[in-house]
Amino acid sequence: MTRLTTIRGSAAPLPIDNLDTDQIMPKQFLRIIDKAGLADGLLYDRRFDERGAPRDDCVLNQRAYANATVLIGGANFGCGSSREHAVWGLQQYGFQAVIAPSFAEIFYSNAMNNRLLLVQLERDAIDALTREASETPGTLLSIDLERQTVTSGSGNRFDYAIGARHKRMVIEGMDTVDLTLDSLAAIEAFEQRHFARHPWAQVM
Template sequence: MEPFKTLTSPAAPLDMINVDTDMIIPKDYLKTIKRTGLGAGLFAEISRKDDGTPDPDFSLNQPAYAGANILVAGDNFGCGSSREHAPWALLDRGIRCVISTSFADIFYQNCFKNGLLPIKVTPDELERLMEHAKRGANATLTVDLPSQTIVGDDGAPIEFEIDAWLKHCLVNGLDEIALTMAKADPIADHEKKLADAHPWV
């Protein structure tokens, strides 16, 4: 998993509340267990017109946000089903950080397991960041995870809280597999002792 330390990028605004995981990646794209290629389906049902062409009013379809790695979204982001494809799709599109006032619990945990940083801010802070994001590609944000700050062009930092263990894992690029492999020697020792004590198992 790619570590997350500091990220400077334009921030795309998604000024909608209750964006659920089906909006993030519709069920039609859940036939794969690969983590790549899902970016093509990101927000497919809310970013396209009825005829399937990209909606120019949707922020991520606009040239100003083509390289955005940060998404500023409305309250209760990631609600709905627990599909892990949702953070996969965001990451495949290049989104490494989502800022909102709240997240669904399962989506929130899935983000950390996959290298995506979800940040919770207050409603007033979100309004400030949303207005900043709507200014386009020249209005960048810097997210500094070690210092737990978000800084815009005005230079005034917004501090955010994060669980210390989740922060440690993300800063060091440790997913569940990496955490297990770090215990490889003790696990092997335990299995050998178990085999010696119970050779018939």
């Protein structure tokens, strides 16, 4: 898989704290046996009213943010149920990264396992990025995955932390199975040493 070292594009501001996965991907869009069509369900109740008409006040319905590849969210983004469909829907809609003050733990793991980059920044940095994206729609934002930096269109730069394992997973396009297979030689070497010391433990 192609290495992903930079994400560059416009950002859509959605500064809503505790935005849960039930809102990100409503239950009626989970009745599928594959991942197809989840973009239609993304934040459906925020994008459309009870008649199915687009809500003008939803940022995702505004033309200026039509091609956004980064979503700027609020604290505890992705809380609620563990549905992986929320991650798939964000990706199908075109988002490559979500920037927020904090993320729910299960959502964080689901996202990183599917190569959706999650960037956690301090609230002041989030407020600055949200303000810029709101005041200047379409302004470009750049995320350097190797240097772990976010640079706004105005030149503001913020550093973010990420674990080495998750960083490698996103850059290399690996999931947890790939990581295990990549360590197969070390696993087999450990197994040989272990049973050499404890031969009685080996199942024949």
